[in-house]
Amino acid sequence: MADRAAGMHLPATARRLPGRARRRTDVLSEYEEFNADRRRRIPSALWPFFAPDADQYYRWRVQLDCACIKELMTPGDRTPPSERRWRAPGDGEALPPGQLYCRHEDSGHAPYRDIVEWGDRREVSFPADPAEPPEWADAEVWALLRHDEPHTSAFWKVTLDCGHVEEVVAPTLDWKPDHGPRLADPSRVKQMTVEFEQLLTSNPTLEPEYQREHTRRMLASGWPVPSPERQCYTCPHARVIVAYQHVGWFTPRNEALKPACPAPPARDVLERRLRRAEAEADRLRTQLTRYDEGQDA
Ligand SMILES: [Zn+2]
Ligand SMILES: [Zn+2]
Incomplete structure (x- = not known):
């Protein structure tokens, strides 16, 4: 399970990982097939942004804190995968930087987390429930739970203190976060x-x-309704990238063609790197002080 406070973990190290990368030609033909399918739904002017050519990608191998090793591809520059944000599977939400989704059978229960931010709202309409109780309810319970008319509920996206995003049903359609819980x-x-x-x-x-x-x-x-806490179904499967290995550009690049000055990483990436470097410098200074004190004694 990823550390509760988002981003509070040791920086990932670049090193050789056990095993080896998949064959480039295999990965390439898989990507080409996937991309051809994707491009059928995207206007060609937008391909560079949403369906780039394979040669825009850099390949990595990463090791997660569950010990699994995965292969990843990143577009554009060579910002390490541990400094990027990856999505949960499907159309999932972006995870905090350096986390990757890795589902294990024995990942454990979804823990309760505090809601720290209310985001987008959407309305969902439901038809009336059938009169016949479902398998999991007896007639008495069903009489209490059943909606005998079609109804609409408001769902709010919430960010939890682990950095993950879940959805919460509002007590009424006109409820807003400023109203607080009832x-x-x-x-x-x-x-x-x-x-x-x-x-x-x-x-x-x-x-x-x-x-x-x-x-x-x-x-x-x-x-209180809505509850100030919510179960996080991402926490059990969100793993932290602890190490990464460079595999190389998807399609080998002619060194001479490389731009003399590669594009710098994004601002938030640089900020995170600086914070980490400062934390590391602080740690070294403390160690040095302790070392000097030891020498004096
Ligand atoms: Zn795993
Ligand atoms: Zn979580």
Whole structure:
């Protein structure tokens, strides 16, 4: 699991990784096929931005903190993959810099994270639910949950304190983040708290520990809706790039044709590099001070 505070991990190192890169010709023919398909849907004027030629890509091998080794390609310059932002699979959200999605069967549960930012809102319309209860509900429960009319809900994108993005359903269509959460009636919360603890005493394995703790936090804060925390389904699979290896340009470049002065990396990349270099300098200074103090003693 990626470190909870986004970006708070050691910088990735460039080194030789075990195994070897896939054959260039294999990767190239795969890319050409993928790109030809993609270009059918994109006007040719936009190809350089959304469907570039293979020769724009640099190849890397990376090792993740789950020990998996993956191959990546980056367009444009040779900014290391650990300083870039990668997306979750499909049309997934951008992950914090240097993280990559790697799903493992035993990745564990989706932890609760605090919501730190409210983003875009969208509305989704649903048809009326069928009268017949689904498999997972009995008639009594279904009578409570069922929407007998078509309805529309507002979904808000939220950024969590791990840096990942999830969606939250608003309590009503006109709700906005400035309104803050709505609290339940205090006497009702008191009663729910007593009943919840009684339920856990009689059935200790009812919920896993992290769910139980979430319910307790919700009860203790008056049952706020929407909740100030949300389960992060990305955290269990977001891994950190710990090392990378240069493989080379996709199509070998004639050194003589290379521009004399390659394009500098993006500003945010330079800023991150500077912060890291400063942190490393601080660390070395502290070590030196300790070393000198040791010599004096
Ligand atoms: Zn992995
Ligand atoms: Zn997360």
